[in-house]
Amino acid sequence: MKEIKDIVAAFDRAQQQGQQTALATVVGVEGSAYRRPGARMLITEDGSLTGAISGGCLEGDALRKAQQVMFRQQSMLVTYDTTDEDDAKLGVGLGCNGIIHILIEPIVPGAPHHPIQLLKDWLQQRQSAVLATLFSLDDRRGPQPGTALLLTANGARRHAFFDSAGWHQALIDDTEEALRTGMPLTRQYAQYTAFIEVLQAPVSLLVFGAGNDAIPLTALAGVLGWEATVIDGRPNYASLQRFPLAHRVLVAKPEQALQHLLIDQRTAAVLMTHNYNYDLAMLRQLLPLQLPYIGSLGPKKKLERMLEELRSEGPDIPAEQLQKVYGPTGLDIGAEGAEEIALSITAEIQTVLTASSGAPLRNKKAPIHESRRLEVGSEK
Template sequence: MKEIQDIVRAYDVASQLKKRTALATVVQVEGSAYRRPGARMLVTEDGELTGAISGGCLEGDALRKARLVMAQQKALLVTYDTTDDDDSRLGVGLGCNGIIQILIEPIADENPDNPIALLRSVLSQRQQGVVVTLFSLQNRMGLQPGTCLLLPEKAAARGHVQPTALQELLAQEAMQVLKNQKSVIRNYQVQDKVISAFVEYLRPPVSVIVLGAGNDIQPLVQMASILGWLVTVIDGRTNYAVKNRFPLADKVLLAKPPQVLDLIPVDGQTVFLLMTHNYNFDIAMLRQLIPLAVPYVGVLGPKKKLTQMLTELQDEGLRFTPDQMQKVYGPLGLDIGAETPEEIALSVLSEIKAVLTGKPGTALRNKPEAIHDRTIIETPIPVTAAQPVPDAVA
């Protein structure tokens, strides 16, 4: 989400300066590549780049093609084949061993449903959503539909796809993507043409609620902000809960435990960190947090501290299910030998990321399979269209 946030901000600046822009999106990868489908880069006519579609290998060539797209105001599908280590066409041996499809589309300010407008809509609503980007591998020189449809979880769809039968199929696919929380690429047979759809699952940014405003929290707030996560710092001490101590935090709130949950929204992307160094504050919060449907509650301190708090809560008559206890992490963080506040912040944020993505947090070299799932090229799904297929999906 951070990349999308940065791109929308950069677009707003470019638009105010009357600069033309284009959006490059990785829509399909066969084999391995540095970035996966959904990676984006905004390009301005004077060469400013925001976001990334590779590790720096493809950006120069993509910039040249983006300028052509802006001049012609016509989307372009570009293929980069990095399977040959000796390939010198791009001026560098990439060695990624993959075929990367990148769609570059011009941004028309006057179009209320242009790609940036659809992405902005995702950011404005803290909910899951699906963005559909259509492209044609069959007819690369023809018109490419591009980013054309947004289906939010709890709001009306935006955008339009022709024929209507295809839009109906995409809406059904979007519902399945929302359920599975996983992006897919589908091929559709529309009369004698094959159109590919990157049906992309987007989730709201992680919201980190940090209970505690000591100096050791400052590196964690800074690192979480770099990740694009929303950070709220809460403390009950007036001289600690001060905004200028945490300039990168989205919110700094002064509150006691009974007030906390009334001040913040909580959803499936909200995580809590109990880092107050105050036993009574922490146990009062833990009592409220364990029953919540959140994925992660981290407790700073030794395991003995957490065990003691849980024992006290059980003595009060509280009973927690195994699923509720599974989300409580104490001591919090991955075992990386962290000692300093900065290292502890790295350890904690890494554990949160692993938990949210369902990964074990182990060394990649010990993973027997590929780092990322491989794209499977599926047989096109037939689309019964009651109307002719427009050139826009050629």
């Protein structure tokens, strides 16, 4: 999410400066690689790079090829085989023992639904979407359609490419399947392979409390590309001057707070007002909403006391609601100061939203990322 926002912003700056641009996208990985399919990098004609397609080993070569793409105004599919010793001799050995396919597309601002415009269309709406990118492994010198289709959760479709072939309905069907399951797909349609990518809405972080310890939490959320909203009843605390990286800052009493907020399954909340009654009032309202994460700053006894008060009001709190409450909020990383606590909280939210363990990667027996062949699925 953060990478896409940065790429869109860099594209707008390049347009203002009258510079040509190209977009490099990792469309397929076989074996191990630093970045996975969907990683992107914007290249401008002056050599500026935004985003990343590797750990830094491929960027230089991709820049040279992107300059060719901008000059010819024709997409190019580039494959780096890091299992091949010859690639290492050329200076692009990644030590990852994998094959990486990268599509480099020229961005033509006047073209309808060019790749950056499709990404902009998605960013303007807070919802999940699916993006399909078409390329040909069989005919690398032939047409490379590139970023072709955006399907949003509300059913809206944006097309950048379609020919008269009969397989385009199969592509639409597969994008709908990916949107429904939330799982990316790679499919083969006649001469083209399609990488069908699932784009998740940005994390919405609701920070209840505008004390000094909330400042690094919202700042870190901004670095991650999350949309942090700070809510507090004290106008001298809840201000944009104190929280410049916050998406929104609201001054509201507990009974009014949720009236101004959009709540969905990508929303996490942290109670850190240091005001017991405010936190209790918000917990009372948040529990029935089935947020994936509700964090309570402070000792466990505080949370237990709040829950006991809510139970006394009846009815009893369902177990599935209690499972979403994390108190004390954060992972056990030995945090002391506000900045370390912010890291602890954001790390725990990330593990919850991605259903990850938070355990050290060195203890993981399987590869960090699932390895799969590029071409999966049936011929269409």
